[in-house]
Amino acid sequence: MFQVRIHGRGGQGVVSAAEMLSIAAFDEGRYAQAFPSFGSERMGALVMAFCRIDDKEIRLREPVLTPDALIIQDPTLLHQVDLFRGLAPDGFILINSTRTFDELGIGEFVRNFNHRHLCTVPATDLALKHVGRAVPNAALLGGFAAISGQLKFESVAKAIGEKFPGKVGAANVAAAQAAYELTLAAIGGVNSAEATHA
Numbered sequence: 001m002f003q004v005r006i007h008g009r010g011g012q013g014v015v016s017a018a019e020m021l022s023i024a025a026f027d028e029g030r031y032a033q034a035f036p037s038f039g040s041e042r043m044g045a046l047v048m049a050f051c052r053i054d055d056k057e058i059r060l061r062e063p064v065l066t067p068d069a070l071i072i073q074d075p076t077l078l079h080q081v082d083l084f085r086g087l088a089p090d091g092f093i094l095i096n097s098t099r100t101f102d103e104l105g106i107g108e109f110v111r112n113f114n115h116r117h118l119c120t121v122p123a124t125d126l127a128l129k130h131v132g133r134a135v136p137n138a139a140l141l142g143g144f145a146a147i148s149g150q151l152k153f154e155s156v157a158k159a160i161g162e163k164f165p166g167k168v169g170a171a172n173v174a175a176a177q178a179a180y181e182l183t184l185a186a187i188g189g190v191n192s193a194e195a196t197h198a
Helices: 014-027 123-130 137-148 153-163 166-186 192-197
Strands: 002-009 031-038 046-054 069-072 092-096 118-121
Touching: 002 014, 002 137, 014 031, 014 046, 014 137, 014 153, 069 137, 092 137, 118 137, 118 166, 123 137, 123 166, 137 153, 137 166, 153 166
Parallel strands: 002 069, 069 092, 092 118
Antiparallel strands: 002 046, 031 046
């Protein structure tokens, strides 16, 4: 089972991101579940969402306490909340930022992590460019597909298109595609699944 925890703020599409990941997994014939955890539903409030992906039925229902991957939609949370709780050193970290892990002040923390499992991607900038709104979720899903190798980009793009039909969906897919390509370039052009099968 592969478990994802997504951290962000209300209005950033955190819950939608988890839903789209699960839809992409279903489209690949896998089992998945997605659900949120709200402290408050107001704009800007802290929001967490969870997604589990497996090749067999998922019976767990509790929040993800030991994630295999973290998607951090708002880097201002890095020093406010214990985002990394439960993440093992072989876990994946994807952060919406133009800055490096060192510049974000967590370089020392991730020193023993697999550097190919760590990436920052300018998801908000990509969303503004392609969608015209500062909602980074779709772009980060493209980055997640690249860094984790858990899902094909085509499945993620299809899930985004189903969630946001028409021009909005196409714009979000374009943001996700750009993030996918940037992330692949940042980790050396081969995602973890491809590296495993190489």
